[in-house]
Amino acid sequence: MNELATLISAALLVIGSFFALVASIGLLRLPDVYTRMHAASKAGTMGSCLMLIALAIHATDTGTMSRALAGVVFFLLTAPVSSHLLAKAAYAVGYRLHASAVMDDMEPKDNA
């Protein structure tokens, strides 16, 4: 049982760091700020949450476990809020979408 928990936590550590790597590669490769936000706020949150869950599985006492899970919940709640605020601010100020973007639903219509 103890060995199984250790193995699961090791696997979650590697998977979580892989997600963080994918998020940062997305941050590097994608063309504009909105697509980069899509990479960073989803894959990055997933990565750090998986690593905190690995800590919760590895911990022996319930205090550490519950605090790590509380951190996961807090992070899952705040990451979408902050990135949505940033995207809304950037769009309202007038940062353009990349030329390869096919659709802009928030574009003001002329015939409205």
Place this chain on the structure above:
Amino acid sequence: MISVATIFDHAVTLALGILSVSFLVTIYRIVKGPTLPDRILGLDMLVAIAIGFIAVIGIKTGYTLYVDVAIALGLVGFLATVAFARFVLSRGKTEDDILSEAREAASAARRQAKAAAKARSGSAVKGLDPGPVAGKTSGRQDNE
């Protein structure tokens, strides 16, 4: 047969290595990032990677106080991103706007300086007014 402890040690080392690589890649984006929202996004991502680092170090050392540090860092990162988003909104212009404004101001100043120089040479030909006054005003307009 490899023991569980060995696998776990290798997993921790691998996770630390991968996290270091993604940390460096994110820092490259922050340094290069063409606009302010790109840099704010990089900062947000940096906080997420730091929380991952804290989790790995907490597992590696068994020092569980690091969990509280991770929660506090998440809170600080969230507040920083929200404050930066408010700043982007209240600044109200993009980097392109700032650049074009500066370019317009520079060309206007150049035009004024040219006009002032022409006025000065004209007055020198007429021999009405000594140069220093005109030179002083054109200098002040340059600073504008």
